[in-house]
Amino acid sequence: MxxxxxxxxxxxxxxxxxxxxxxxxxxxxxxxxxxxxxxxxxxxxxxxxxxxxxxxxxxxxxxxxxxxxxxxxxxxxxxxLIRMFQHTRVYGEMTVRENALVSTAEDAGLAGSLTPPGDSTRERASELLEYVGLGGLTDVKAGRLSFGQQKLLEFAMALMRExxxxxxxxxxxxxxxxxxxxxxxxxxxxxxxxxxxxxxxxxxxxxxxxxxxxxxxxxxxxxxxxxxxxxxxxxxxxxxxxxxxx
Amino acid sequence: MSSVLQFVINGLLVGALFAATAVGFALIWGVVDIINLAHGEMLMLGGYVSYYTLVVVTGEAVASPALALATVPVAIVVVFVVGYLLQRLLVAQVLGTDAFLSLLVTFGLSIGLQQVALKLFSADTRRIAVEFADPSLTVGGFVVPKLKLVAFAGAIALTAALFLFLQRTRTGRSIRAVAQNPEAAALVGIDVAHTRAVTFGLASAIAAGAGAFIAMILAIQPQMGLIYTLKSFIIVVFGGIGSVPGALVGGLLLGTVEELVAGVVSSRWTLAVSFGLLIVLLIVKPDGLFGTGVRE
Amino acid sequence: MSSLDTSLDRLVPPTRVRAWFEFGGRHAWTLLGVGLLVGAVVPFVVGDGFYLSVAGEMLMFAVLALSWDIVGGQTGYPSFGQMAFFGIGGYVTAIMFRDFGVFWPGLVLAGVLSLVAAAVIGAVVLRLRGGYFAIATLGILLTLTEITRNISITNGVDGISFLSTLPATTFYYVFLGLLGVEAGLLYYLSQTRFGYTLNAIRDDEAKVNAMGVNTTYYKVTAWMLAALFTGMAGGAWSLFNFFIDPLTAYNTAWNVELIAMALLGGTGTIVGPILGGMGLHAIIRLFVETYFTGWQLGLLGLIIIVTIIVVPSGVVGWLEERASAMDYYEHGGGAAGEESGGETGGEPE
The missing domain is CATH 3.40.50.300 (P-loop containing nucleotide triphosphate hydrolases)
Incomplete structure (x- = not known):
């Protein structure tokens, strides 16, 4: 192989x-x-x-x-092939949930991005944020998270890309x-x-x-x-x- | 062919003034880390200081070469103080924040200074008439106006003086140290805020000197500044940030291009060509412009 | 400082500010509808004299500031050349009206040509960042000014003047319509992945790229959207103003003015640039031009400098910050995930 x-x-x-x-x-x-x-x-x-x-x-x-x-x-x-960075790279002025939603692989083209994220994408984002333990912080701006939390968020963002x-x-x-x-x-x-x-x-x-x-x-x-x-x-x-x- | 060479000569003569202006622009960019959109206004102010010094002293805007030259140091000193204070009181407030905010502050400053100049000096164009007994030299069939030759020599002298100042003096060494690493400079006891302000003042002073010469060979007007700021930008992008020789070559080249366009096509198209050149430069040389290249 | 903070707390308590934002978020479409309705009634109240002109201009500046903010605030590419599209649009309708006597087809064409110009210009300048981008856009604006001064179809430096037969109320409603459509569209987009992607580009473009998104498409699309509305606003303005020439069409000072409006209101928001545009223009027209004639630009410079130093995130941005200041702790942020002690174990490379 x-x-x-x-x-x-x-x-x-x-x-x-x-x-x-x-x-x-x-x-x-x-x-x-x-x-x-x-x-x-x-x-x-x-x-x-x-x-x-x-x-x-x-x-x-x-x-x-x-x-x-x-x-x-x-x-x-x-x-x-998705990479994560040595120093955390999240979108600081956006909420935790938006960070996850923007990272979805579904409808990755420009045209597909012109409708609000569908229910399946939202559920996936919630599930992954819950998975990494950020379920309670979805409406907080990512820039306010601690370093460790940002790493976990970045991990969830990478997983959103499947x-x-x-x-x-x-x-x-x-x-x-x-x-x-x-x-x-x-x-x-x-x-x-x-x-x-x-x-x-x-x-x-x-x-x-x-x-x-x-x-x-x-x-x-x-x-x-x-x-x-x-x-x-x-x-x-x-x-x-x-x-x-x- | 000989007329083309004549245009080149004219271009080099004017280009030295562009170069002197751009050297200051590059210095502020390199040392203070700010793209100063009000740089052209320092040139404009220099022109007016020179003009009004003459008018106040002699009562008219007509002068002998020696008298006209004597107003240049006045412009340099006055605008040095203006530049020093602007950096200390205003630009320092936005250092280290978003680059866009510092751009916008200097743009706001540019607009504000134009307005003040309009109020104080009116919108009329002004000119210092310098009287030569025999205005032009003829060298090998080419005409070289003496006044432009004097301005050329003055601009080169200003640029060279700045270069030597940076290389040879204690303050010059401080300026170069701050340009390379402000934190380290502070650690060895350099007053960084003061050094930056001196840099701003010096850069403005050189532009003011160029402005005084422009008042003699061309004309001055309150809204002339932005064009010179953009020309400086073109030259610095071409010659490299913080490079005095680069700015000198870039300035002479830009002057030549403009005079060629004016002579061969029409003077109405010189600015369009210059600004077009800026955009082409930015497209062709984007890698060199991003500075260090790869992030992280 | 602390006494200022406490008095601010009493004046605008974070909880109340948050309630405003939540209300606005829940009823955004209703609020937009009410706003348009109020706007539609204005001509019947103020008549069609001076105040209608001022109201129309306020709407126009709101459109311009909002358009600038799509690229400058939402996407993080602050342009000094937005007025390029205003000029293009203005000349298109002016020439169409002069040569064919029509307005509406000219307005449509103004939008279309602004879009085309934006696609070409955007593909070039949006590869640059920071100061280079800002100056390149300024260079585009000045290049267009110079070209327009020197070609015959635009009548060079003299410009074009005409006697438009359209009533001022028509232009007022054009501006109102543009603002309504633009605000609605941007609000809709702010909830799509397109809108998120623009914000993500502003926050960390390299990361967006690494996540598999070709950022160029998004940037150019945003830029074209901004150009469309700016171009159409310019298209309506030239006839509204009965005159167009290179210096007013490609007005560098206006370009700075609309940046100041977006900045003062709050960049990256929708309400901010609208309020900033309408508010600042009202101040300039009704107050500054009366009491400080000839000092508009000086005051503009002053406003910019003071805004940047005192409220860099703008009024709406500042309120938003207040509203979300306590979010992290209220959601148990201190307890969830990492403790602060975990942040020092790093081994920098």
Whole structure:
């Protein structure tokens, strides 16, 4: 079976610096894959290349076997690949409910947007907001929510798009440690119940080892290791990269 | 062919004044981080200060070259103070808020100053008549009006003086430090608010000097400012924000284009071509304009 | 400051303000209907002299401010060139009337041509942001002014004057109709995903893009909508005014004036720009022009500066903020989801 999402020799240079260097990763349908690496390893740049926010200098990105590399960002998202940002990105002056409604995938065209959202969309929005625990705050402006609540809202917005693949940039960053288990449950739940494939960047090792099926390690723009959490934890090169041993 | 070259010469002579105006515009943009839509009004004020200084002192708007030149420093000093106070009292209030609000405040300022000028100076166009015994030089078959040559030299001198000031003086170094990183500048003991106001004052003063020369070679009018603001914008977009040499080249080029259009087509179309050029520049060079490119 | 706050609380208590908004939200269509009805009666009350002109102009400025706000307030692209479409519309009806003696077909054509011009201009300038967008739109306005000054069909700098036989009440009702249709349309759209998407673009355009929406279509559509109403308002105005020339048709000062109106009333709302447009124009026409003749523009600059510094979100925006200030806590926001302690565990990259 061919992977659902793959990068093949993706390279991105900024001036003289190669931020992502010939990276191949493969994500199978239904997997939760972690992407780790020290700061500046090129993780976020790789995300930007996958989503079309940046155009790679060389290499290809494929979703379900179809090439994405030439598509603009919004077209990539329309293919079912949705990303969440490292710093929360919600529409601050709009209410929580409007944030969810505007994110729907139904009638995604301009013409379809000219009628008020239908009952099914509204129910879906209510259900998802309830699911992430924001059911009581639907009429509050999103900008007034706490950081953690905004992350949950962004999660619900992504789910409104009914993604096939979800890219999460540091989902655990800034979240109250006591709430991390809940977050792991959310991710596992959308993965199994809503059959969403997940690729996530994470710095919190405990978290990523717990949630991911498989992990890629990036350092200096290159993939230096790939394997199950246990394999990664015992990989010499990974320890070198993290501890700065040469 | 020789007439085309003559237009180019005319264009370069006027273009230096555009450049001097644009240098100040670019400086405010780079250091204070504001697109100052009232920049042209500083030029207009400079023209009027120069004109009225002459009228008050001699009783008429006719002067010898030396006397006319003597009014330029007056315009520079007066408008420096105006610019300093405007930044301190007004523009500083909207710094750090939405970019649109600061644009709108300076636009409001522009309109307000035009109105004040209309009330004080009336809508008539004014001109300082400078009397040369022998008004034009002829060099290799081309006519070079001495007055325009003086204005050209004055504009270049103003631009060069600003450049040297920024490079060589302590205040100049503070200005450059604030442009690069206001927080860091504050940490090393630079009074950021004062430095910004000095920048605003200097930029306005240069424009005022250009305005004084424009009063001699062309004419001044209360509503002339906006056009010069837009020309400055064109030049800065072309030459790069904060680049003095870029602004100089851009200004000379814009002057040349305008004189060529005026000479070859008709002077009625110069402004339409300039503004059209602005829009074309913005379309062709959008990447360079967004500054740092990719967000985050 | 705190004593000011308490007196404000007594004067406009948040709960009462919220009740107004809730009432307005529930009865929006009824209120629009009542507004139009009151508007329709005005000519019978004030006759067709000076005050009808002023009332017509107030409606026209409400249309202009509301149109500016579609793009400037709702979508976050503040334009300094909205008057470009006013001028296009104005010249279309003027030329149609001069050459063919008709008004209504000219008014329709004014709308159509404004739409076409907006599609072309919008596709270009809406790729720019912030100051670049603002200045590009100003550049468009000035370019059109210069072109109009130099071509013969518009009669150059001299402009076109005519003796329109249409009564002033006709124009009054045109402006009223435009405002009614526009306000109704915008209110309807504010409850659709189109309206939400415009607001989302204002709040975070890159995010909208990342969520799979081609923002260009939405921006250009909003821009065209604004141009349609602005163009038709301009179309009615040139005959209403018996005269059109480049400087009044593409009036930069008016452009700033209508921004000030939207800003003063409250951008991103529907009521705000309408009230701002009508209110500010009434003040200018009935008060400023009488007691401060020749100082209109100076006062306008002053109003803008004071508004921006004192009430940057406008009167309606300010009331809305007051109304929703307590929402978060009343809905148990402090308890639901994250505690504040959870916000410091981040590891910045």
């Amino acid at each position: 061919s992977p659902q999402l793959s990068t093949d020799g993706v390279t991105k240079r900024f001036g003289g610096v190669t931020a992502v260097d010939d990276v191949d990763i493969e994500v199978e349908q239904g997997e939760i894959v972690g992407l780790i690496g020290p700061n500046g390893a090129g993780k976020s740049t790789l995300f930007n290349c996958i989503t079309g926010a940046l155009t790679p200098n060389s290499g290809t990105v494929r979703l379900d076997g179809e090439e994405l590399s030439e598509l603009p960002e919004h077209a990539v998202a329309q293919q079912g 993604p096939d693949v979800l890219l999460m940039d540091e989902p655990a960053g800034g979240i109250n440690p006591a709430k991390l288990n809940q977050l792991i449950e959310y991710i596992r739940d959308v993965n199994s119940e809503r059959s969403v494939t997940v690729l996530l960047i994470e710095h919190n090792m405990e978290f990523v080892m717990e949630v991911a099926d498989r992990i890629y390690v990036l350092a200096h723009g290159e993939t230096i290791a790939e394997g199950s959490p246990t394999e990664i934890q015992n990989n010499e090169r990974v320890l070198d990269a993290y501890l700065g041993r040469e």
